[in-house]
Amino acid sequence: MTTPARGGTEQGRGSVDCSREQVQLVAHRFRAAADHATRAFPDAIGEMLARELAAHAELGRVGDASGLLQRVIREVMALPVVRP
Numbered sequence: 001m002t003t004p005a006r007g008g009t010e011q012g013r014g015s016v017d018c019s020r021e022q023v024q025l026v027a028h029r030f031r032a033a034a035d036h037a038t039r040a041f042p043d044a045i046g047e048m049l050a051r052e053l054a055a056h057a058e059l060g061r062v063g064d065a066s067g068l069l070q071r072v073i074r075e076v077m078a079l080p081v082v083r084p
Helices: 020-040 044-059 068-078
Strands: none
Touching: 020 044, 020 068, 044 068
């Protein structure tokens, strides 16, 4: 479960309570990772990953109970940029 962009806590197991500023910061990280994904994977995988990360940013998702989204951001940002 995740926190909606509007702030407050979504009902359910694994929800996260964050301030609006925290949500905006995480959304910025999602957008940065989405942009980096298209440079690290200049193919369909990069496009799909970028779209998924951008969608989470637009929806104001800040995480999930397993921490998968934050791990994906860290791993994507650690990838080298592919030069065409």
